[in-house]
Amino acid sequence: MQYDKAKDQFIQAWGTLGSAWGINKAMGQIHALLLITEEALTTEDIMEELKISRGNANMNLRSLMDWGIVQKVLKPGERKEYFTTGKDILELARQVSRERRRREIEPVMRVLNEVQEIEGDTPQVEHFKKVTGDLSGFTKQVDGALDKFIRSDKNWFFQVLMKMMR
Structure with missing residues (x-):
């Protein structure tokens, strides 16, 4: 080509x-x-x-x-x-992750925290709290994983990647 x-x-x-x-x-x-x-x-x-x-x-x-x-x-x-632009692809991935975290994950986490303040004890409210609480927990785990990736060095990232591929 x-x-x-x-x-x-x-x-x-x-x-x-x-x-x-x-x-x-x-x-x-x-x-x-x-x-x-x-x-x-x-x-x-x-x-x-x-x-x-x-x-x-x-x-x-x-x-x-x-x-x-x-x-x-x-x-x-x-x-x-x-x-x-930088030519380091891992650093590019980190920067994109930082920005997506700021634009997407952080606003969702704020909303999920705010809606947990819902009042009432009806089955609908309890179901709402459970679902949004589960989403909040999951989002926090994703945020934690992103944070580790963003702060990682190349050796750590590739070690984790190799473990996942086994």
């Missing part, structure tokens, strides 16, 4: 995978392009490579920076802004 075809195929696949992370396809494609490019790219480089508008590129670059997976790079003597 030729480099250009492989690159395009990877960018398309990473864009599709991005939707599983909770980001849109264009964000995934921009991240993929930055991931496989050695040098930092300008917005214009990204627009040209992916055939997207300036507004689309700018909006998605800002979102990727909000996620903490793309950084702006300033080059001395240059007026243009450049963008890059």
Whole structure:
């Protein structure tokens, strides 16, 4: 397979995978392009490579920076802004986990804690408390596992992964 075809195929696949992370396809494609490019790219480089508008590129670059997976790079003597991403895949997974935890797990935990304050002693209320209590317990376990992963080093992560595969 030729480099250009492989690159395009990877960018398309990473864009599709991005939707599983909770980001849109264009964000995934921009991240993929930055991931496989050695040098930092300008917005214009990204627009040209992916055939997207300036507004689309700018909006998605800002979102990727909000996620903490793309950084702006300033080059001395240059007026243009450049963008890059880290190449450490484990660190990328940790950052995505941090952000998903902040955006998804923490708000659910707050709601589950709040609804436990429900008053009453009807069968409906008891059932509601049980289900939301079980969900709260499960969510706390998921949060704890995410926290361990986020704080882990490579050796710990791969040791746990190898144990799980046995």
